[in-house]
Amino acid sequence: MLSVAPPEKLIAKAGSTVQARLSVRIQSGYHANSNTPSDEYLIPMRLTWTSSPLETAEVVYPKPDMEKYSFSDKPLSVFTGNFELLTRFKVPPAAAPGQLVLAGKLRYQACNDRMCLAPKTVEVSLPVEVVK
Amino acid sequence: MTGMRLPSIAAAILVAALFSGCSKPSQPAAASVKSDNGRKAAPDFTLKDETGATVKLSDYRGKVVLLNFWATWCGPCKVEIPWFMDFEKSYKDRDFAVVGVSMDDDGWKSVTPYVKNRKINYRVVIGNDETAQLFGGVDSLPTTFVIDRAGRIAAHHFGLVSKSDYENEILSLLNAPKTDTRAAATEPAR
Numbered sequence: 001m002l003s004v005a006p007p008e009k010l011i012a013k014a015g016s017t018v019q020a021r022l023s024v025r026i027q028s029g030y031h032a033n034s035n036t037p038s039d040e041y042l043i044p045m046r047l048t049w050t051s052s053p054l055e056t057a058e059v060v061y062p063k064p065d066m067e068k069y070s071f072s073d074k075p076l077s078v079f080t081g082n083f084e085l086l087t088r089f090k091v092p093p094a095a096a097p098g099q100l101v102l103a104g105k106l107r108y109q110a111c112n113d114r115m116c117l118a119p120k121t122v123e124v125s126l127p128v129e130v131v132k
Numbered sequence: 133m134t135g136m137r138l139p140s141i142a143a144a145i146l147v148a149a150l151f152s153g154c155s156k157p158s159q160p161a162a163a164s165v166k167s168d169n170g171r172k173a174a175p176d177f178t179l180k181d182e183t184g185a186t187v188k189l190s191d192y193r194g195k196v197v198l199l200n201f202w203a204t205w206c207g208p209c210k211v212e213i214p215w216f217m218d219f220e221k222s223y224k225d226r227d228f229a230v231v232g233v234s235m236d237d238d239g240w241k242s243v244t245p246y247v248k249n250r251k252i253n254y255r256v257v258i259g260n261d262e263t264a265q266l267f268g269g270v271d272s273l274p275t276t277f278v279i280d281r282a283g284r285i286a287a288h289h290f291g292l293v294s295k296s297d298y299e300n301e302i303l304s305l306l307n308a309p310k311t312d313t314r315a316a317a318t319e320p321a322r
Binding site: 041042043069071109113114115116117118 | 203204205206207208209210211235237242246271272273274290291292
């Protein structure tokens with residue numbers, strides 16, 4: 001239903017802010033709620049990181065589509081097809097050079113026009129090389 | 133009548149046969165209910181409703197039950213709920229009941245205000261993975277089972293279907309002759 005391409009290695013210079021891209025694909029015919037869904041009961045998309053020693057500064061989601069479905073009175077704020085999630089990390093000045101892997105979790109909930117699938121969490125691994 | 137010729141008798145029989153169906157009350161289409169032989173016993177479960185009371189599916193033996201797995205975050209589920217409320221209101225005096233099994237992870241925290249806000253008039257319980265597995269795994273919502281008076285699954289639906297489909301199935305089972313509901317069911321559905 002939803003797949004995440006393995007992210008490219010992130011080169012993280014100590015004392016800087018770096019950006020990682022996550023490419024996401026949702027199977028045709030399905031949609032996932034955006035990070036800002038239209039209804040309080042809907043489960044939003046959320047990307048979180050265990051980013052130590054880096055610090056997660058911001059996750060940037062794409063602009064959602066407003067789509068009308070037969071089961072909803074009003075358009076829903078959703079993601080469909082292919083899109084990217086950007087994460088900005090702050091690299092501490094004292095970060096030790098070397099290789100590490102950051103663990104991320106992408107939580108989402110998807111439906112088609114007749115049924116909904118249970119909320120799911122996809123685990124993501126981001127290889128990082130900290131350099132001076 | 134001994135003077136009637138044979139062709140006239142045949143014609144009379146034919147006309148009688150053609151019109152014989154008009155005097156019967158109209159019956160709803162049987163829709164997609166399984167034949168009697170093809171129904172398996174619905175698995176029994178024990179869950180709790182909002183008051184904390186224990187609810188067992190077997191408590192409903194003798195009634196036709198619409199068992200609906202749903203969640204507050206499920207848009208298609210929201211479409212069906214008013215239909216189920218109509219059914220509960222229309223048929224509860226004919227030994228019919230709707231039971232809603234919520235699959236919300238945070239349980240009553242989400243479900244209580246949702247039920248109150250929509251004035252849901254039928255029993256709602258909080259489900260769990262164990263209950264879902266009893267019914268073969270509930271991988272998508274809504275998933276709905278229509279259960280006959282003997283506690284057997286007469287129909288099941290994955291996803292949104294029409295109100296008339298459900299109603300036809302319910303009426304088909306309500307209008308079926310009542311049999312001994314204590315009769316042993318076949319193996320539980322998997």
